[in-house]
Amino acid sequence: MVYLHVPFCRSFCTYCGFYSETCSKDRQGTLFNEYADAILKEAEDRKEEIRSNPLRTLYIGGGTPSVLPPDVLSRIVGGIRSIQGPAPLREFTIEANPEDIVEKGDEYVAALLDLGVTRISMGIQSFDDGILKWMNRRHSAAGAVSAYSLIRRTALRSGRDIDLSIDLIFGLPQIEPQAWEETLDKALALGRDEGLRGPDHISAYQLSVEEGSALEELIGRGECAEASDEACALQYSMLCTKLRAAGFNHYEVSNFALPGHEAVHNSAYWNRTPYTGLGPGAHSLTIRDDGQQVRSWNSQVLPDRKTWRKYSREMEVLSDEDIRVERIMLGLRTAAGLPADELSLLAGKDALEKQVAAGCLAIGPDGRARIPEERFFISDEIIGSLV
Incomplete structure (x- = not known):
């Protein structure tokens, strides 16, 4: 990818x-x-x-x-x-x-x-x-x-x-x-x-x-x-x-x-699949052999043969908290949502139940928690409360 x-x-x-x-x-x-x-x-x-x-x-x-x-x-x-x-x-x-x-x-x-x-x-x-x-x-x-x-x-x-x-x-x-x-x-x-x-x-x-x-x-x-x-x-x-x-x-x-x-x-x-970003300003997500997840990004600069200028790359190892936030934020942007039991672990059972009671989340017969389409417009608020 x-x-x-x-x-x-x-x-x-x-x-x-x-x-x-x-x-x-x-x-x-x-x-x-x-x-x-x-x-x-x-x-x-x-x-x-x-x-x-x-x-x-x-x-x-x-x-x-x-x-x-x-x-x-x-x-x-x-x-x-x-x-x-x-x-x-x-x-x-x-x-x-x-x-x-x-x-x-x-x-x-x-x-x-x-x-x-x-x-x-x-x-x-x-x-x-x-x-x-x-x-x-x-x-x-x-x-x-x-x-x-x-x-x-x-x-x-x-x-x-x-x-x-x-x-x-x-x-x-x-x-x-x-x-x-x-x-x-x-x-x-x-x-x-x-x-x-x-x-x-x-x-x-x-x-x-x-x-x-x-x-x-x-x-x-x-x-x-x-x-x-x-x-x-x-x-x-x-x-x-x-x-x-x-x-x-x-x-x-x-x-x-x-x-x-x-x-x-x-x-x-949105599923957080690893990918390689090439070119100035591009971001990447990789998983190391030890399981650590790494976010990296290229500097925003055009290469230049005359000055030997080239873009550089920086990176950070994602913490468990980084991964938790991304999983909630990206998963709930989709109609597929997240498994309710996973979301309960990521956001807390009380937070999940509160959003379900308010109609901001719905749990389907497949056991997945989703933001209903009529609430998609305020999805950032809903996700923020869970994060």
Whole structure:
């Protein structure tokens, strides 16, 4: 299970706090190839860790992975796959922005399919051009629709099936309930006019104020206000209702999938499956031979041949308390929940019974404790009380 962080963007979104660097066209060749060299060196240095991982998936995220040209992607993926071994991957996901898909066309999508990509996660965020402009997104609503259709048509022509996931953002200060409902309708209607399959998966995230983001500066200067909790709760309720009616399973607080199309790689994070993170800013979780669990992370710096600069790696051994908190926090974000007897040990019997009595947890016939969907919006509060 490998996560690859691509730390390049052509511009920064208003809300984003992930590590990324802008890449001017005149330096792309050098930057991208130095990055690829660093990734391949890191993968080789950590090959035993990669090979020992029980789940065979590859996820390329960012940043904006779709800024990388096919030849650079091919070199990186080829090196990682040679280390992972010849067995097929259960899932190979790449994140993409609509403007890159439209600009590079079907040849680019075909190249991704040739690399073995089985799942594309596309950051649409909104179908309102005014909101997209405020977000500093480079695509338009029409461009997002075009990109979606292009991916589906290219996959059909190639005779390959591919899962297509889209990202949306709710809880925006300037969006009204009707506008959010229209966004959901447009998302569910993708591909319909052309007889193409709709989205297999939808991720919807509440707008949050990330440290170091442009949004944080706007709020600090009083130029923007956060949406109220009531407005966010209403939009989340509309999201759950609409997607449930469309046949989607709400399998994690922010993630919805048609049956059988849940994200394998992301689901493994919530189960605390060990994984290897490659690239600047990437995190990893490993289990040593003595059973100790180790969290590690790479520094947020681009490699540079001229100065021999390279990113470093730090790590910490997780304590029993760290593991307890993560198990509760991640397990209860999912529709699968946690075995009630395990949660009773992790959080205490009294705390468990108190949340069940308040309707914040339900114990099913299978003996698992879950946060009911109607309480997912306040899951952080529920989990906090148990932690």
